[in-house]
Amino acid sequence: MGPEERLREGLSDLAERAGWIDLNDRVLRKSRRMARRRRIATALAVAAAVAAAVPVALLYRGSAPHTATVGDAAPGAGRPASASATATPSTPGSAGSDPTGCPVTATTLLATLPGAYLGGTDVGHPTGLSEVTCYGRYATAYPEPRVGQIRILFGYQLPDRTWLALNAGITGLCESYLLDGSTSSHLPGC
Amino acid sequence: MQSELISRDLAEAGVAGERRSVPVDPDADFSAFVRARTGALLRTAYLLTSDRHAAEDLVQDALAKAHQGRQRLLSDGHLEAYTRTAMYHLHIRWWRRRRGSEVLASEPPEPRDPHDDPAQVTLRLSLQQALGQLNRRQRSAIVLRYFEDRSERETAELLSCSIGTVKSLTSRALTRLRELVPDLDDRSTGQEG
Numbered sequence: 212m213g214p215e216e217r218l219r220e221g222l223s224d225l226a227e228r229a230g231w232i233d234l235n236d237r238v239l240r241k242s243r244r245m246a247r248r249r250r251i252a253t254a255l256a257v258a259a260a261v262a263a264a265v266p267v268a269l270l271y272r273g274s275a276p277h278t279a280t281v282g283d284a285a286p287g288a289g290r291p292a293s294a295s296a297t298a299t300p301s302t303p304g305s306a307g308s309d310p311t312g313c314p315v316t317a318t319t320l321l322a323t324l325p326g327a328y329l330g331g332t333d334v335g336h337p338t339g340l341s342e343v344t345c346y347g348r349y350a351t352a353y354p355e356p357r358v359g360q361i362r363i364l365f366g367y368q369l370p371d372r373t374w375l376a377l378n379a380g381i382t383g384l385c386e387s388y389l390l391d392g393s394t395s396s397h398l399p400g401c
Numbered sequence: 402m403q404s405e406l407i408s409r410d411l412a413e414a415g416v417a418g419e420r421r422s423v424p425v426d427p428d429a430d431f432s433a434f435v436r437a438r439t440g441a442l443l444r445t446a447y448l449l450t451s452d453r454h455a456a457e458d459l460v461q462d463a464l465a466k467a468h469q470g471r472q473r474l475l476s477d478g479h480l481e482a483y484t485r486t487a488m489y490h491l492h493i494r495w496w497r498r499r500r501g502s503e504v505l506a507s508e509p510p511e512p513r514d515p516h517d518d519p520a521q522v523t524l525r526l527s528l529q530q531a532l533g534q535l536n537r538r539q540r541s542a543i544v545l546r547y548f549e550d551r552s553e554r555e556t557a558e559l560l561s562c563s564i565g566t567v568k569s570l571t572s573r574a575l576t577r578l579r580e581l582v583p584d585l586d587d588r589s590t591g592q593e594g
Binding site: 218246334379 | 524
């Protein structure tokens, strides 16, 4: 018997010490906790989105009270360019005024990768991104050079209007981030 | 390994068979899956963690993630594959979070079974200690290649790395294991590894 066969035999023997326990109730409790945490995170994100979107929407309608706060702007002529800059002082520029952040360029997304934690998945050292798909504040793309079929998931942070690299993997990328299937169905890898 | 194959066959015939039909009750089907496959998942998790409680936590968290997408995973027939992938990723993620402060758990020795072959017991104990000396990616690669009998390509996909990385992880881990567990070689006189 070769060392590899001995190793197989030893691992099988060792694994039998694992025992058995009914985890069903523990799994359901843990899953409920995860769902509750996700709902809270989503509610906070929605609240932040609304907080960011309402002033912009009001300014687009030419709402007088908002334009008045712009300062030197002509009364009643509150145009989006100057007003929105006041409403959201830290616009990074790449996403324009679209609250979903789409469309987004590969260069913008690539810039978010250094130092990002991608759920423990190794994506190599990408020098570019390909097949960028952007939908509803999320985007997925392949790192170039590719690492198998691994894609990277990006999210658009609304209060800051910045893109963040969130996760990487082959499937189920969005499990922890998206609630509705209608968004994830537009994103390959979700 | 035989029992592993038998339980996989049972699962194929039962729980995983839902891929041909839309599940009527995803919660009941998921619970059936948990009860049918917990044993097999725990065996893999135990090899990854060397600790029963950590193995239970790992399987619990992976199954909880799978529970979140149970409807889709059951209808696609990907429930087990997803759970196993989640387990390996969580295992490596835990290591990254706890790196530096981790102290490997050592369980009290098992009560001696009079039917155990002493050589087998020695190998098991040495192997358990030696696995604890590998880093988590190396240990995952060893478990996938030599316990689950996965190909290099499948291992690379599960660990989200390249095939070259799998080869390197496996080779280093095997070298280390053969240093730490001389019994792996002792009985193989005249055979190449």
